[in-house]
Amino acid sequence: MEFLQLKYFQAVARYENMTQASAELNVSQPSLSNSIQRLEKKLGVPLFDRHRRHLKINAFGKVYLGKIEQAFKALEEGETEIKEMAGLSKGHLTICMMLPHLLPTLLKEFLAVHPHVRISQRQLNSTLEMKKELERSGIDFCLSTFPISGPDIEWLTFVKEEMRLTVPKHHRLASRESVNLSEVSEEPFISLPVGTSFREITDDYCRRAGFEPNIAFELEETSAIQTLVEMGLGVTLTLPMTLGNRAFNKETVQLKIVEPTCMRTFGIAWNRKHYLSKAAVHFLQFVKQFFAS
Incomplete structure (x- = not known):
């Protein structure tokens, strides 16, 4: 099974549209369609329901897509880890924080110590959204005013305070x-x-x-x-x-x-199965000290 074939399937599954997928991938629609058909023949099941010119990913396709995305994420993490081992990475973090007024101070102090790290912030409004993003490794950390729990999620409480x-x-x-x-x-x-x-x-x-x-x-x-x-x-x-x-x-x-x-907690959550880069490890150590002081 070819790597490009899986990337093609991922794009078609995302758009459920051959025209849009082929434009993103810069391949012809006939080539893309043939690739998907070969993949389905290899698996022995259809991955899409077809109604004339319309595609809809089916139950087989959804299961397969989930596994492919997990595999691609593992490959990305492997590449990141290898680059760090070789000293090629400057570090990148993706975080979500529910106390936005603290973010500038927190990041200013962290970047003063680790100026090489690049940080992206995600705006998520609920613990359910945060949990999903942590589980799919879409973010490295959530700093939340509500505990986030799950089989693979680690939660560390920093502060408890009354509303x-x-x-x-x-x-x-x-x-x-x-x-x-x-x-x-x-x-x-x-x-x-x-x-x-x-x-x-x-x-x-x-x-x-x-x-x-x-x-x-x-x-x-x-x-x-x-x-x-x-x-x-x-x-x-x-x-x-x-x-x-x-x-x-x-x-x-x-x-x-x-x-x-009316007691609430504030803490940090991360996916224990998600590879933590050197930048992430430094950030976790930093925020522990930040809220302990």
């Missing part, structure tokens, strides 16, 4: 040090969008307190949420670590929540 209720400085509860979450059951809430892990957690805390949150605004940026709270347009649940300099903002007050207990 706070953030209210405007003139709010009726602003003079208090602590509250029960049920005391704001009638208040407008400002929150992240549905589908994000943080929104799922905060909605769950409200339900534990006996109410469904009245969501007045949904925003994708934590800083924008804090701005609306400052303006007196609602309240929000916040992890102190996500606030950065805004933790000292005089326009809002952070209240301890007595009931229910």
Whole structure:
């Protein structure tokens, strides 16, 4: 079975379209079609369902595609490892981080020590998305405010902290040090969008307190949420670590929540079966020290 034949199949499976696949691969459609047919003959099963000129990858094709992508990923990791052994690699990391305000400081300090490393950041909104990317080795690390678990996923907790209720400085509860979450059951809430892990957690805390949150605004940026709270347009649940300099903002007050207990963790996850480059090993050691200090 030829390597190019597998690459051809991968492209056709991705597009489910011979014209688009042949354009990407820079091969003629007849040559591409013949290659796929030879592969199917070799395997003894069709990999696509064909309806006139339309292709749809079938169950056989999906299983085979998964194995091919695993094999290609293993080859890429082998090439990376060999280059590092030969001293040819300068290092590259792909990370996802759920505390974006910490990212500039973290990367600045890491790159000051390891200036040769190139870092790419992925924006993923849920722990499910992170878990999938870790499992397929699409990213090296996830720095998350929620534990990520799986058969091949390693999780290391850095910090545990209690969530706070953030209210405007003139709010009726602003003079208090602590509250029960049920005391704001009638208040407008400002929150992240549905589908994000943080929104799922905060909605769950409200339900534990006996109410469904009245969501007045949904925003994708934590800083924008804090701005609306400052303006007196609602309240929000916040992890102190996500606030950065805004933790000292005089326009809002952070209240301890007595009931229910709203404890979250922050840590790092990686795939233990995924090869960790020298750059990745250095990064893991660095972030351990960064959050320990």
